Amino acid sequence: MSLTEILAGILDGAGVTLRVVAYALAYAIPFALLFGTLQYLARGAARACVTVVIEFWRSNSVIILLYVFYYLLPFVGMRWSAMEVAALVLGCNVGSYASQVVRAALQAVARGQLQAGKALGLKRLQVLLLIEFPQSIRPMIPSLMNETIRLIQSTALVSLLALSDMTLRAKEIAQTTYQPVGIYTALLIAYFLLAYPFALLGRRLESWVVKGKGVRDAL
Amino acid sequence: MHFDYHYARSIAPIIAHAALTTIWVTIVSSLLATALGFGLELLRRINRPVELAMTVVIDFFRITPILALLYFLYFVLPFYGIDLPAIVVGILTLSLHYSGYLAEVFKGAIASISAGQAEGAQALGMRRSQVVLFVLLPQMLRNAMPPIANYVLSILKSTPYLAVIAVPEMLGAAMDQAADSFTYVEPMTVVGIMFFLFCLGSARALDAVHRHLRRHD
Helix, strand or coil: CCHHHHHHHHHCCHHHHHHHHHHHHHHHHHHHHHHHHHHHHCCHHHHHHHHHHHHHHHCCCHHHHHHHHHHHHHHCCCCCCHHHHHHHHHHHHHHHHHHHHHHHHHHHCCHHHHHHHHHCCCCHHHHHHHHHHHHHHHHHHHHHHHHHHHHHHHHHHHHHHCCCCHHHHHHHHHHHHCCHHHHHHHHHHHHHHHHHHHHHHHHHHHHHHHHCCCHHHHC | CCCCHHHHHHHHHHHHHHHHHHHHHHHHHHHHHHHHHHHHHHHHCCCHHHHHHHHHHHHHHHHCCHHHHHHHHHHHHHHCCCCCCHHHHHHHHHHHHHHHHHHHHHHHHHHCCCHHHHHHHHHCCCCHHHHHHHHHHHHHHHHHHHHHHHHHHHHHHHHHHHHHHCCCCHHHHHHHHHHHHCCCHHHHHHHHHHHHHHHHHHHHHHHHHHHHHCCCC
């Protein structure tokens, strides 16, 4: 097999990889915004509860979480497909990391902003949505690019649940043709091409955050 | 179906014993990744063309999935007649992947030391090697320690990848038990809880180390 044939075979699985990324983001983005904000706002026992949820997803290996949910959900009567389990686990795992980015960005907003908002008579929720959120989005973005890369990387794990993504396609081709060198090199290149734009974008946007210039200058 | 507590209790010691493998894989991979990362960063500083080439290498290791790199080394090395034990392939994979991240850590740590430190030391009559060894290196390590510790934690969380190539670390041991008994619920529950506690404990320990390092700030 030529390298182009191998790449074409692996890219057959790109659809599944991208679907896992998309479905996982559907969990990750709400998770990160909700729990990051709650951890920032809540105090005392409420904050402890939020932290427990975040730490459950963050303080474990994503591959172990994937296996635990894959085998335990049917046990409690939830017959989810491998794709649904993967989206939930990978999404919440990356979402828990991203929640720390959200919380840190909110904490980095100058205290005077909150005090000034309150002095103007705004309610806490209004201060959050109208003053703190808009100012914290920009510093979040480079770190969120890294979390996107983390998500793309962890999608390779769905091959262990027999989902036909790029990694499983590579294994299948390797088993039939026995050309491991070309096939696994192509697999690494395929993932690199998929994720590298996010790394470059993240690096570009880092200087945008530091300089505080408009996004069009950075791009 | 019901949850067999007796069976779960009987496999807990086996998985706990496999934690020893998890620990030493983590330690060896961390040391190797730190050394490699430092080496990559020093190489990057030689000149501009080397810098560009090394940046691509560093990014490549950081961005490709651990699983893909693991398969690459596991299946490609034997093709060239290099037959390594699975655990060595696993350690190499983790070291290469995280060396990319650690190179970035050292880049930041080197940049964080102000030029005045080296100039001041030279003004005091210290030789170049003394400046590096006694003035720059201690400050750099102090700045680099917290992020290095975080990557050690990431490496710990990545050790279960080695179960894929049948290394008997914690997940691998649980998989072996599951394959023997044809039940996955209890082994996965036990390894899930134990690994979680293991990571949480390690994170708390590292937090304590961070606080110790920052006690004079």
